[in-house]
Amino acid sequence: MKIIITGGAGFMGSNMIRYLLRTYKDVEVVNFDDLTYAGNLSNLSDLDLDPRYSFVKGNISKREDVEALLSKGADVLINYAAETHVDRSILDPDAFVQTNVMGVHNLLEAVRKFSIPRYVQISTDEVYGAVMEGESDEQSRFEPRSPYAASKAAGDLLCHASAVTFGTPVIVTHSVNFYGPYQFPEKLIPLFTTNLFDGKKVPVYGDGLQVREWIFTEDHCRAIDLIAQKGNIGEAYNIGTGHRMPNIELIQQLLKHTGRDESSLEYVLDRPGHDRRYALNSQKLRTELGWEPKMRFEEGIAQTIEWYKQHPEWIANCKSGAYKDYYESQYKHKGHSV
Ligand code: TYD
Numbered sequence: 001m002k003i004i005i006t007g008g009a010g011f012m013g014s015n016m017i018r019y020l021l022r023t024y025k026d027v028e029v030v031n032f033d034d035l036t037y038a039g040n041l042s043n044l045s046d047l048d049l050d051p052r053y054s055f056v057k058g059n060i061s062k063r064e065d066v067e068a069l070l071s072k073g074a075d076v077l078i079n080y081a082a083e084t085h086v087d088r089s090i091l092d093p094d095a096f097v098q099t100n101v102m103g104v105h106n107l108l109e110a111v112r113k114f115s116i117p118r119y120v121q122i123s124t125d126e127v128y129g130a131v132m133e134g135e136s137d138e139q140s141r142f143e144p145r146s147p148y149a150a151s152k153a154a155g156d157l158l159c160h161a162s163a164v165t166f167g168t169p170v171i172v173t174h175s176v177n178f179y180g181p182y183q184f185p186e187k188l189i190p191l192f193t194t195n196l197f198d199g200k201k202v203p204v205y206g207d208g209l210q211v212r213e214w215i216f217t218e219d220h221c222r223a224i225d226l227i228a229q230k231g232n233i234g235e236a237y238n239i240g241t242g243h244r245m246p247n248i249e250l251i252q253q254l255l256k257h258t259g260r261d262e263s264s265l266e267y268v269l270d271r272p273g274h275d276r277r278y279a280l281n282s283q284k285l286r287t288e289l290g291w292e293p294k295m296r297f298e299e300g301i302a303q304t305i306e307w308y309k310q311h312p313e314w315i316a317n318c319k320s321g322a323y324k325d326y327y328e329s330q331y332k333h334k335g336h337s338v
Contacts, residue, residue, distance in 0.1 A: 002028045004074045007081030009039035011183040019221035028052050032069050034059040038184040060103030070110040076228050078120045089148035096151040104155035108162045119170040120228050125278045127153040135281035138236045145273045163234035171231045175239040180217030181307040193308050194315045196258035206270030208248035211277040215241045216295035226289050240280030241293040257305045
């Protein structure tokens with residue numbers, strides 16, 4: 001079984017690669033990644049010597065890169081490659097359209113051209129927009145409100161259209177917020193945890209009462225694995241845990257775990273267009289495919305914070321970009337295709 005993970009050097013992609021190699025003996029995993037700011041091969045340095053794993057440098061928004069990759073064939077393609085940070089999409093939306101729209105279009109076209117039998121597109125609950133009450137299910141309207149969410153929604157719609165028009169074997173997944181080891185320190189949990197360790201103040205947007213739903217990486221990996229194997233082609237699946245809370249409640253837990261108090265919090269101007277609440281209905285995945293989240297939030301957040309505590313070098317090098325330079329030179333040296 002050959003599985004291509006695009007965006008495999010990022011947080012979720014690298015966790016998925018590690019999950020697949022740990023779970024299956026006879027699997028070949030190709031990591032295709034352009035090593036942009038959030039792509040970090042040190043996330044996978046422990047796998048360098050595993051003969052089942054290989055790395056190819058490339059960008060999904062370049063058609064020639066995608067065709068070179070998929071022309072070699074694969075059983076499954078899982079696309080994690082994306083621009084994912086809402087704040088960046090407000091500052092520079094261009095990159096989001098390039099990667100999240102053109103990149104997905106290129107993948108869909110190459111999947112058709114080279115007859116790849118299964119393509120799983122990783123997407124987000126943010127496409128449904130703010131849900132003030134109740135939950136979004138797979139039939140809910142797309143009402144994206146940030147350039148990030150709009151670019152993901154556009155990619156998802158291209159997947160849907162390609163499945164309907166051409167019979168492209170694509171499945172789209174919408175997930176709640178991820179957390180766990182190796183998340184780039186621009187997102188709430190790693191940014192706050194690492195800054196609190198250093199005694200720095202952390203910026204709470206607006207009143208901090210925005211609600212997010214959280215899933216631990218391993219639970220998400222299991223869901224994607226199941227969907228890749230048993231999901232219905234042409235359909236979408238929500239992946240949620242029901243574990244929802246206002247940001248400030250989560251931030252209180254981060255303060256407790258890092259030994260800090262409220263004086264570390266700085267209430268700052270709210271993010272423009274900040275979605276007040278997300279909430280996913282994930283009954284379809286649970287009843288049709290039998291998936292359940294296993295990690296309790298309190299346990300998962302404790303493990304995650306402990307991981308950041310044990311990896312100060314990873315954090316420092318991520319923040320300075322040092323890992324990227326080091327690994328690019330290492331891979332050049334080893335004759336890989338960086
Ligand atoms: P984030 O991790 O950026 O994920 P998303 O915006 O995709 O949900 O943010 C999670 C929540 O935390 C979101 O409501 C915005 C808020 N937030 C802050 O209050 N301060 C921050 O510095 C960041 C990065 C996020």
